[in-house]
Amino acid sequence: MTTSTRQTPTNSTRAKTRSASRRRISPGRRQYLKFKAKHADSLLLFRMGDFYECFDEDAHTLSKLLDVALTARDIGGGQKSPLAGIPYHSLDTHIGRLVASGLKIAIAEQTTTEPNADGIVDRAVVRIVTPGTVLDQSLLEQSKHNYLAACVVEGHRAGLSWLEASTGEFAAMEIPAANVIDHLERLQPAEILVDTDSKTLLDDITTPPSFPRTREPREERRQDFPSLGDTVIRSLDESILDPELAADSLKKHFGTDNLEPFELNGHPLATIAAASAIDFLAQTQIGRLPFITTLRRHRPDRYMYIPAAALRDLEILTPTIDGGPTLLSTLDTTRTPMGARLLRDWLSAPLTDLDELNTRQLAVNTLVHSATLRSSLDQTLTNTPDLARLVNRLTLGQSEPRELRALFRGLDKAPTLRELTTNQSEAKSISPLFEGVASHDEVRELIDRAIVEDPPFRVSDGGMIKPDFDHDLDKLRSTASRARAGIASIEAKARETSGIPNLKVGHNRVFGYYIEVSRSHLEKVPPEFQRRQTLVNAERFITPELKDLENQVLRAGDQISDLEQSIYRRVCQQVAEHAAAIMRTSAAIANIDVCLALARIAAENDWTMPFLDNGDLLKIDDGRHPVVEDVLGSGRFVPNDIDASNSENQLLIITGPNMSGKSTYIRQAAILVILAQIGSFVPAKFARVGIVDRIFTRIGVSDDIAGGRSTFMVEMVETAGILNQATSRSLAILDEIGRGTSTYDGLAIARSVAEFIHNSPALGCKTLFATHYHEMTELGDTLPRAKNLRVAVAEEGDSIQFLYRIVQGGADRSYGIHVAQLAGMPAPVVERARELLTQLEAHTNNTAPVDTPTDHLQLDLFNTPNNTEFLHSITQIDTDNLTPIEALNRLYELKESATKELEN
8 A cells, every 4th residue: 555645845846836827827818929929020909808909019009100098907927018909899990090000910800709718719810901902992092003012033134013902903024123113103002022132122223332221121111212102011921932833822823724824924023923912912811812813914015114203204193292283183084983093004004006095096086076975974973983892892701781782883873884885776885995884783683682772881780681681581570570569568558557657668788678667656566567776766677578578679689680691691692703794894984984084184175186106206286285284274375386206306406495385395295195195185286196115204303312312313314214225116305414513514415315316226216305505406407317496485675575385496595594583583683693694605705804803704623734633633532432421521622722722
């Protein structure tokens, strides 16, 4: 027989036990840490009862961003954690601010109501929200895309893909790595996934070699480029940077054996970028993807290439001054969100395919010449909801009752649109662009029969299913109705039998139904009344009959709620089966809407249909700048002709004073080409446009202080890009090349650029060259395909008047002092400027007046005697490796040396 001896714990053992106890955390805390470990890069919103809670650093972040109270919570073992939270019902209100801050947000919901074996309710992360994967319409700008982009770089090539989770659009392409930023600024994505090389590329674009900058790892807002200011850049999962793995991922998503349907064979970088985007989206949606059924390979050769600088300079999508007009805002009278987004697409990527352009142009032409049809379409399209985004939420099971009813209202317009855009005699669409509008009779009938006309906002609110739609639901409602009627009858019956005149039946969430009797009548209370609650002036009672009826109401209410939600989900699933057809209707409506907007502005402003061909002629008679004309008002804009071609007037040199209209004229040429190549009419009496493959601009004065680049450096970089990338089918718009440096340097650079464009056999593109250097007019006499144009000016004494007309010939004066006078410069300054101009002109001609002070003349550095040592010291400066502070110090030294030389 073995005797068991109970050991007494030592003091050391007791201390260890107490220490372990103090470190033990609660089951809820353990559950939270498990989720947080899996979503370490996200702000975790952890549902606890009626609140979404954040802990630890997330609590600090939430408190700061939303200005909510920061408290602490006991997490077990005597420990506390920082805590901040928001009410569950206000999630939609707050999540917009969280997304706008660029955060990745993981939402953990309670999936059960009863505690499990650990004493806590089960939870799961049901979705992750990031700026590029938002689906809630309240968080999206209707007229803009909300793209998630992915970029991978290998050598000089890059793969770029973009998708919009809210509409199902998905595209990819391969391009030169140097063009990545231009396409990103065109797309303006909300979020970009990058690999190491593409991140380096984005950083290096704005970081000159001589002024290196260090950067933190990128999961932040992009501030370097105006159009990407709000873009969040994240590192993508580099484990999929393999063409075969990426291809397998895409084939699995689309259920195909190969990528031939998407034209991605032989495009490994585009394949990797596309797979990275779709995989990231799958992670955020916890495996349940939006309605993305196809992948389009974007073919750059079918679209005009407009670099980011040109998009900005021409103010196509965004103004250079906040709140200013753009070409988009001038044209955009679209009536639907789908149309507004499509118009933006057309403007940022005009077509180069003549057949497609003719299709668009004919559709617009049909609408221009039918005011009745325009009016009918306008009325029908007004207040059309965003069908593409509504159906995508539906397929994800996220659609709320009001959204489903909105989908019905949109589809209810389809039969009318189909009839209006169909040639009834031939029973076919009046344009291929308008094909795809179906009547959707089955879907419309289902939604209209199932969903009440003014449904609640949320499914959980109940009351969204119409009577007579479901027999079982009607029975339950009838049962609940009879029980409520029985409860209502109890009040009258109890008053009669008890003789209590002010007896009433009431209800609250705590006690349910009750009979309330004032204290003055308590002696009349029947014995079957059971006291439930005592108030200051009354008592509350229940009866077996009342309790039985209440139970009937509650049981029926729970059953009604469950059944309604089940019916609603079933209806959504049935509608989702028609998602592809609804998407086709949405795309056709967008086409109708954009063509209608273009036709409307053409008809109302006397625009003309341009002749399009594959030649090289650009001929415009009485052309007008649509944006400037819209600002000035009808009849106030002075029209001008444009006549350019590769064979004759290839290089147009435009001279004239500031503010006379040179810049408007050259911009106008580019704007009219863009309009013509989106299928629009143009503001002119006549237009013939040979298809342009690229538009380049060098306009405006700007510097890049953060990047260490001066105005002149920016100008030279952009000019170099034009000379290296333009083709014979391109159009170049150059404004004041060379003004960022000294007069002679600037003139030399301007002339050499113009000569190169004219003489280079690989270039030879049509070019409009505005300049203040009237010496440039010599090129009109020496280069065979160069032509001088000038802005007409009327002179009267010392005053001038701008006529804004472009005429042949070159200007021989700059009129700078006249412009200063018009600007309101003080009279003494203007007079002194005239004196100095006279002296400088005389000095240039070696006829300086005897009274000209020598200190008014510029020192000729390179012809000054005894300056060999001074010049040698300049040549020894290592400009490539000089830091800014070293450059300043060296400049002071040179200044001091030059001062001493002059004094001697």
